[in-house]
Amino acid sequence: MKKLDSVLVPIIETLKKRQETLATAESCTGGMIAEWITRIPGVSQVYRGGVIAYANSVKIHALQVPKSVLEKHGAVSEAVAFYMAKGAQKNFAATWSISITGIAGPDGGSLNKPVGTFFLGIAGPAGIITKEIRLKDLGRQKNREAAAMAALLWLHKSLFGP
Numbered sequence: 001m002k003k004l005d006s007v008l009v010p011i012i013e014t015l016k017k018r019q020e021t022l023a024t025a026e027s028c029t030g031g032m033i034a035e036w037i038t039r040i041p042g043v044s045q046v047y048r049g050g051v052i053a054y055a056n057s058v059k060i061h062a063l064q065v066p067k068s069v070l071e072k073h074g075a076v077s078e079a080v081a082f083y084m085a086k087g088a089q090k091n092f093a094a095t096w097s098i099s100i101t102g103i104a105g106p107d108g109g110s111l112n113k114p115v116g117t118f119f120l121g122i123a124g125p126a127g128i129i130t131k132e133i134r135l136k137d138l139g140r141q142k143n144r145e146a147a148a149m150a151a152l153l154w155l156h157k158s159l160f161g162p
Contacts, residue, residue, distance in 0.1 A: 003149075004036055004149070004152075005040075007149070007152050007153060007156050008036060008037065008039075008040055008152065009040060010156065010160070011152070011155060011156055011159060012037075012040050012042070012043050012046060012047075014159050014160070015046040015095075015096070015159075016042070016045055016046055018095075020046065020095035020096060021046050021047070021048050021092070021093070021094040021095045021096070022037070022046055022047050022048065022094055022095070022096045022097065022098070022155075023047075023048045023049060023050060023088040023089060023091070023092035023094035023096070023097040024037070024049075024050030024051070024088060024097065024098055024099070025050060025051050025053060025063055025084040025085060025087060025088035025097060025098070025099040025100075025121075026050060026051070026052050026053070026099070026100050026148075027052075027053050027054055027059070027075065027084070027100060027101040027102070028054075028076075028100065028101060028102045028103065028104045028118070028144060028147065029100050029104075029144050029147060029148045029151075030052055030054065030144070031050065031052045032144060032145070032148045033050070033098065033100065033148045033151060033152065034047075034049075034050040034052075036148065036152070048092035048093070048094045049092055050088065050092075051063055051087075051088060051091075053065075053084060056070050056075055059075065059080065059083075059084065062087070062091070063083065063084050063086075063087030063088060063091070064083065064086075064087045064090070064091075065080055065083040065084060065087065066083065069083060074113075075101060076101050076102055076103055076113055076117060076118075076119060077101070077119060078119050078130045078131075078132060080101050080119065081099050081100065081101050081119035081120055081121035081130045082099075082121050082128055082130050084099035084100075084101065084121055085097050085098065085099040085121030085122060085123040085128050085130070086121075086123055086128055088123070089123035089128075095124065095125060096122065096123065096124045096125075096155070096158075096159075097121075097122070097123045098120065098121065098122050098123075098151050098152075098154075098155050099120065099121035099122075099123075100118060100119070100120050100121075100147060100148065100151050101118070101119050102116075102117055102118030102119060102143075102147055103115050103116065103117050103118070104140045104143045104144045104147070105137055105139065105140045105143055106139070106140055114134070114137070115137045115143070116134055116135040116136060116137045116138075116143055117132065117133075117134055117135075118132070118133050118134075118135065118147040118150070119131070119132050119133075120132075120133065120147075120150065120151045120154060122154060122155060122158055124158060129158075131154070133147065133150050135147065135150075
């Protein structure tokens with residue numbers, strides 16, 4: 001938890017100083033990022049909330065991911081991460097949002113998208129960016145933790161620069 005706190009505390013403190021807010025949209029991590037964020041005392045000043053959009057119907061209705069995007073690209077895609085981040089930012093009226101969708105395993109992978117494939121999104125004042133990460137398959141729980149940490153590290157980098 002020490003490494004987690006070294007990433008999260010500066011994020012939260014910076015958002016407080018800037019008077020900015022944060023929301024989350026998670027699929028495969030099932031609220032893990034939100035749980036980690038809410039461990040930090042005083043985070044209610046900046047954290048608006050999150051959506052666990054495990055089912056496609058929740059992605060569509062709670063985050064406004066277009067059904068056509070899900071049909072064309074699949075739930076685990078850069079396009080879906082984009083719309084999840086956009087939906088969370090809009091619905092929670094947040095300055096920033098982070099999203100994550102992926103294949104944690106042990107099943108569900110394919111040649112193009114093996115277990116350990118995740119797509120992240122960040123919506124911020126300058127727009128929405130996405131990226132794909134591929135992790136070595138360490139088992140379902142470790143994959144989820146590593147992907148959640150990658151999302152927070154990317155948010156940290158987005159707030160503070162390289």
